[in-house]
Amino acid sequence: MHLLEVENLTKRFGGLTAVNNVNFHVDEGEIVGIIGPNGAGKTTLFHLISGFLKPDSGNMKFKGENIVGVPPHEIANKGIARTFQVVRPFRHLPVIANVMVALKSPRGSKKIEWIKTFERKAVDMLENVGLTELMLEPAENVGHGDLKRLEMARALALEPDLLMLDEPFGGLNPLETDFLTKSIQRIHLDHPTRGIVIVEHKLYALMKIVNRVIVLHQGEKIAEGKPEEIAKNKKVIEVYMGKAM
Amino acid sequence: MVTTYLTRIYSSFTAHVFDIPPRMLALLLFSFLVVLPIGGLNQYVLGILASANVLAIFAASWDLLVGRTGQISLGHALFFGGGAYITALLFENYGLPFWITIPIAVLITTLFALLIGFPCLRVKGPYLALVTMAFPIIIGSIVGWAPLVDIFHGEIGFRGLPRFFPFLKIQDQALAEYYLTLLLLFISSVILYKIANSKTGIVLVSILDDEVASKASGINVTRYKLMAFAISGLFASLAGCTQAHLLKLANPPMLSLSWSFIPVIVTFLGGIGTIYGPLLGAYIYYILDRYVLTILVKIPPEFVYAKLLIFTAIVVILILKWPRGLARFTTDKLQDLEEARDIEERGPKIWKTYKKKKKIV
Numbered sequence: 001m002h003l004l005e006v007e008n009l010t011k012r013f014g015g016l017t018a019v020n021n022v023n024f025h026v027d028e029g030e031i032v033g034i035i036g037p038n039g040a041g042k043t044t045l046f047h048l049i050s051g052f053l054k055p056d057s058g059n060m061k062f063k064g065e066n067i068v069g070v071p072p073h074e075i076a077n078k079g080i081a082r083t084f085q086v087v088r089p090f091r092h093l094p095v096i097a098n099v100m101v102a103l104k105s106p107r108g109s110k111k112i113e114w115i116k117t118f119e120r121k122a123v124d125m126l127e128n129v130g131l132t133e134l135m136l137e138p139a140e141n142v143g144h145g146d147l148k149r150l151e152m153a154r155a156l157a158l159e160p161d162l163l164m165l166d167e168p169f170g171g172l173n174p175l176e177t178d179f180l181t182k183s184i185q186r187i188h189l190d191h192p193t194r195g196i197v198i199v200e201h202k203l204y205a206l207m208k209i210v211n212r213v214i215v216l217h218q219g220e221k222i223a224e225g226k227p228e229e230i231a232k233n234k235k236v237i238e239v240y241m242g243k244a245m
Numbered sequence: 246m247v248t249t250y251l252t253r254i255y256s257s258f259t260a261h262v263f264d265i266p267p268r269m270l271a272l273l274l275f276s277f278l279v280v281l282p283i284g285g286l287n288q289y290v291l292g293i294l295a296s297a298n299v300l301a302i303f304a305a306s307w308d309l310l311v312g313r314t315g316q317i318s319l320g321h322a323l324f325f326g327g328g329a330y331i332t333a334l335l336f337e338n339y340g341l342p343f344w345i346t347i348p349i350a351v352l353i354t355t356l357f358a359l360l361i362g363f364p365c366l367r368v369k370g371p372y373l374a375l376v377t378m379a380f381p382i383i384i385g386s387i388v389g390w391a392p393l394v395d396i397f398h399g400e401i402g403f404r405g406l407p408r409f410f411p412f413l414k415i416q417d418q419a420l421a422e423y424y425l426t427l428l429l430l431f432i433s434s435v436i437l438y439k440i441a442n443s444k445t446g447i448v449l450v451s452i453l454d455d456e457v458a459s460k461a462s463g464i465n466v467t468r469y470k471l472m473a474f475a476i477s478g479l480f481a482s483l484a485g486c487t488q489a490h491l492l493k494l495a496n497p498p499m500l501s502l503s504w505s506f507i508p509v510i511v512t513f514l515g516g517i518g519t520i521y522g523p524l525l526g527a528y529i530y531y532i533l534d535r536y537v538l539t540i541l542v543k544i545p546p547e548f549v550y551a552k553l554l555i556f557t558a559i560v561v562i563l564i565l566k567w568p569r570g571l572a573r574f575t576t577d578k579l580q581d582l583e584e585a586r587d588i589e590e591r592g593p594k595i596w597k598t599y600k601k602k603k604k605i606v
Contacts (some may be wrong), residue, residue: 052461071460076462076463088458091454093450100447101462102462105464106463108462158463
């Protein structure tokens with residue numbers, strides 16, 4: 001059984017088909033990258049899986065359970081945590097309280113081990129992404145790169161079985177990108193059964209960490225395979241670079 | 246000799262005062278209110294102070310819903326007037342004493358808040374404000390409707406509700422009522438402050454900041470909104486019930502638009518999202534309303550809406566000038582003074598750069 005199974009997923013916005021008959025699966029312990037040019041339907045796919053949008057047709061199963069039509073907060077409590085392409089911090093709250101919100105959810109509070117207090121757990125989550133120094137700073141004073149990491153800490157606080165990162169490297173400088181790559185790798189090592197899905201434009205950073213890549217173009221899946229294979233795939237090169245004259 | 250001694254006392258006092266958190270300031274205000282009647286205030290002033298205490302409870306309940314959760318309600322008169330009407334109905338029909346009618350009325354209003362909260366909280370922002378504004382108008386017109394005059398007594402409403410302490414002398418009654426409302430205010434504001442600053446309070450603020458992100462964090466947003474709505478309704482109706490027994494009446498104006506806007510004005514005066522701000526705001530409101538506008542400016546009591554207009558203008562100016570409210574403005578100033586004192590000790594150079602630095606809200 002796959003961790004996440006997506007079958008024939010379709011979503012239309014009026015005349016535009018944003019996601020067209022997409023099939024894919026994610027296994028436990030796998031890091032899957034989803035790439036594609038602008039408007040390929042990557043973010044829509046994320047919204048569909050996390051329940052913020054309802055698909056027009058198709059099936060989605062998480063650990064064998066149907067998740068079509070389930071509200072977003074219940075999907076999060078089933079174990080799918082996501083981040084957002086445009087950061088969505090709780091601006092009035094300090095950095096640590098941002099993480100505490102996720103810990104207050106049913107899944108987050110269930111996963112706190114008896115030896116850890118609520119606050120200790122929140123600090124641990126920030127430690128994962130290296131934000132402990134900014135702990136008490138209000139989120140509105142924190143820079144964009146740190147907010148990206150904060151989003152990830154908040155998602156990790158749910159102890160998800162499937163972590164979905166929407167453009168985690170977007171707007172980061174090379175140093176920050178490098179740091180985040182390392183933290184994703186460390187998170188992967190700490191929880192070997194956790195599946196991770198990453199949507200990304202920065203192929204260089206992405207190709208280093210993923211096991212498998214799915215390529216979307218105009219809502220359709222055009223290729224799937226190991227990073228090395230994808231890099232040589234003619235169709236993919238065509239989509240990214242245009243046709244050879 | 247004496248002056249040096251005094252300055253030493255003063256500096257040692259300020260050294261501690263500037264360090265205390267806002268809630269200590271609120272406590273200082275409370276202890277001031279406890280000793281206030283010792284000066285020998287007359288019955289009229291005590292009555293106004295009791296009303297100010299009730300208004301503070303009402304505004305603090307609005308602040309929890311709007312300042313913390315971000316669900317704008319412009320229909321809080323519904324809970325206020327609703328509570329008042331239910332206690333009055335229970336008293337008139339069954340002759341029950343206030344310590345039975347008030348809890349029942351609060352309970353019924355809270356359940357009603359849950360009931361109307363369910364459809365209301367599906368809409369957001371200005372739409373929510375409009376929907377909530379409609380409810381007290383609907384109930385107000387039902388209550389004032391001619392065919393139901395036998396039940397609700399139409400525009401006149403209920404009169405002759407029992408006082409809280411009928412066995413005391415008149416002068417003592419006012420004093421006792423003042424202390425009762427102060428006690429209620431203390432208990433409710435402590436409860437509201439505790440809720441607002443608990444882990445649940447963090448979740449409430451997360452809903453204010455970004456509903457989508459709280460959903461993604463696994464928070465059942467609807468449930469928390471309903472909870473905030475119910476808690477807010479509970480304290481608003483407690484304020485309404487108390488007000489009904491203080492004024493010995495429950496009438497349609499208690500369900501009117503002006504009672505929906507007064508908590509908004511008071512909260513903005515004090516500082517939205519603080520819970521302790523409305524405490525200060527309620528007293529400022531009553532000083533402005535009963536002393537400045539009535540005694541100094543002499544606006545006749547018939548022109549209720551003229552007063553509302555003036556208060557709205559004050560709120561607009563406040564939002565432009567001190568958007569964080571007077572309570573926060575005070576605590577900010579104290580903090581600034583403390584910082585300045587620290588910097589002054591360290592050296593004049595930093596002090597100059599500090600002066601140049603502008604405070605961003």
